[in-house]
Amino acid sequence: MKKISILILALTMSFASNAQDIHFSQFYMAPLNLNPAMTGVMNCKQRLSANYRNQWASVLRDKAFQTYQVAYDTKIPVGRYDYIGVGGSLWGDKAGSLNFRTNQLSLDFAYSKRMGGYRKKASYLVMGAELGLAQRGLNTLDARWGSQNNNGVFDPTLPSNENVFTRDNFMFADVSAGLLWFSVLDDNTNFYIGGAYDHINRANQSFTKDKFVPLFSKFTIHAGGEVGMTDRVSFVPGIVTFLQGPYLQVNGGTSMRFILGSSKRSTEAIQFGVWTRLANKDEGGMLMDALILSTRFEYSQFTIGFSYDQNVSSLKSASRGNGGFEFSLQYKICGNERRNVFCPNF
Numbered sequence: 001m002k003k004i005s006i007l008i009l010a011l012t013m014s015f016a017s018n019a020q021d022i023h024f025s026q027f028y029m030a031p032l033n034l035n036p037a038m039t040g041v042m043n044c045k046q047r048l049s050a051n052y053r054n055q056w057a058s059v060l061r062d063k064a065f066q067t068y069q070v071a072y073d074t075k076i077p078v079g080r081y082d083y084i085g086v087g088g089s090l091w092g093d094k095a096g097s098l099n100f101r102t103n104q105l106s107l108d109f110a111y112s113k114r115m116g117g118y119r120k121k122a123s124y125l126v127m128g129a130e131l132g133l134a135q136r137g138l139n140t141l142d143a144r145w146g147s148q149n150n151n152g153v154f155d156p157t158l159p160s161n162e163n164v165f166t167r168d169n170f171m172f173a174d175v176s177a178g179l180l181w182f183s184v185l186d187d188n189t190n191f192y193i194g195g196a197y198d199h200i201n202r203a204n205q206s207f208t209k210d211k212f213v214p215l216f217s218k219f220t221i222h223a224g225g226e227v228g229m230t231d232r233v234s235f236v237p238g239i240v241t242f243l244q245g246p247y248l249q250v251n252g253g254t255s256m257r258f259i260l261g262s263s264k265r266s267t268e269a270i271q272f273g274v275w276t277r278l279a280n281k282d283e284g285g286m287l288m289d290a291l292i293l294s295t296r297f298e299y300s301q302f303t304i305g306f307s308y309d310q311n312v313s314s315l316k317s318a319s320r321g322n323g324g325f326e327f328s329l330q331y332k333i334c335g336n337e338r339r340n341v342f343c344p345n346f
Contacts, residue, residue, distance in 0.1 A: 021198065021218055022067045022093045022102075024051055025275065025292045025307045027240050027251060028224065029328035032071045032089045032108050034240065035196040035220060037128030037178035039110040040075035040085020043343050044301065044334035047073050047087075055309070055324030065095040065324070073108065085110035085128070099139040104174065106132035120187075126180040126194075136205065137169035165207045172203035178220075182344050188234045188257075190344045191225030216245030225344060232259040236271065248280040255294065271296040277309070289313045290323045303330040 024030045030051045031038035048071070055065040073087025087108040094101035110128035117123055148158040178196035202214035224238030239252035253275025260268040275292035294307035309323030 021242075021244065022053075022069075022091060023242070023249070023251075024053055024067070024069075024328075025251065025277070025290075025309055025324070025326050026051065026294060026296075026305050026328045027222070028238055029296075029303075029305050029330060030069055030071070032073060032087055032106075032130075033069055033091065034222060035128065035178040035180060035194050036108045036130035036176055037110050037126040037180035037194055037196070039073045039087045039108040039128055040083055041110070041112065041124075041126060041180065041182065041343050042073075042075065042332060043345070044332035045074060046333040047071075048331045048333075050329045051326065052328075053324055053326045063095065063097050065093070067091070067093045075112070078111075081114035081122075083112040085112065085126075096138075098143055101138070102134060102136045104132050104134035106130050106174070110180075117184075121185060123181070123183040126182070128178045128180070128196075130174075130176040130178075130198075132174035132176070133171065134174050134203075135169070135171045138165075138207070140165050140168050166209045167207055170207075172205075172215075173201060174198075174203060174215075175200045184343065186228070188226055188228040191223070192344050193223040194220075195222070196220040216247075218242060218244040226257070233257070236273070246280075248286075250278040250286075251275060251292075252278075253292065255296070267298065267300050269298040271298075273307075275307075287313055301332045301334060303332075304328070 022033070024033065027034050030049065031041070032049075051069045053065070053067040055067075069089055069091035071087060071089035073085055075083045075085050078084050085108070089106050089108065090104070092101065092103045108128065108130045110126050112124045112126045115123045115125050144154055148154055148156060150158060176196060176198040177200065178194060180192060180194035182190065182192035184190040196219070198218040198220065199215045200217065202217055204212050205215045206213040220240065220242055222238070222240040224236070227235045229235055234257045235254060236257050237254040239250070242249045253273055255271040255273030257269055257271045260270060271294075273294040273296075275294060276288060277290045277292060278286050279289050281287050290309040290311055290313070292307055292309050294305065296303060296305040305326075305328035307326045309325070311323035
């Protein structure tokens with residue numbers, strides 16, 4: 001029991017001190033979480049989005065990782081061709097028997113500068129920034145310590161004299177910035193490439209008052225687009241790479257988009273996609289963590305997405321191949337705008 005308690009403590013300290021950021025398999029459906037430069041980059045005037053992820057329920061059951069995000073952003077015309085994007089998001093994440101949790105409220109800003117082209121065929125450079133306030137904590141009252149081992153049986157009445165947490169709840173500021181380039185060639189052909197630098201201020205994440213453990217800065221590089229194969233079928237590839245401290249993660253794959261309406265300008269469409277998630281190993285090299293199956297349905301201003309992670313790593317013996325599922329929802333508020341530019345459909 002003592003070894004198990006020490007292991008749980010070590011894992012908790014590892015997550016608390018050097019925790020990686022939240023991530024979504026449908027990263028393209030959470031643009032503000034991916035890159036602040038994507039704020040206001042849309043074909044409509046306003047966008048509401050929501051995402052929910054549940055992971056490792058087959059292993060942790062009711063203590064599984066649960067992640068959510070809600071966001072809103074809008075674009076404001078500036079001059080003849082440019083835009084300002086303004087938005088905000090709230091996300092939360094919790095997991096484990098100690099209810100290790102993080103909540104963050106962020107404000108996002110972006111400026112889209114036209115670099116060439118005209119209304120339906122243009123290239124833009126976008127610069128963005130994010131200011132956030134986060135709260136992180138855990139419930140130490142539910143911790144089990146080696147000192148509470150009574151002949152192999154956990155005894156909560158015994159003193160927990162191994163508790164090393166001197167602050168179990170704290171807040172910190174968070175600063176991020178990003179760049180994005182996108183080019184639109186026609187109604188269903190476009191491409192984009194972007195990068196973000198998160199946690200510029202490297203806030204302290206230690207649960208002990210006398211120790212400073214900075215939050216690893218994160219570098220994000222992402223690219224994708226849409227390539228029209230016919231008037232009704234298009235190829236929608238995408239890739240994103242996260243670099244955070246010693247951790248590396250790569251998500252990549254593609255979807256096929258099928259227009260369901262009576263014309264190629266129809267707002268009804270469905271997508272089916274296959275993606276993979278790769279991660280680095282402690283001993284070196286890369287492993288394939290999951291195979292991701294996704295679908296997305298578009299109707300008028302609504303977009304609904306669902307994905308499922310099939311675990312294929314060595315953890316599959318415990319997870320029985322189950323990884324996580326995600327739901328996503330977007331609603332765009334459009335309107336007549338003479339100078340509107342077609343943007344990639346993230």
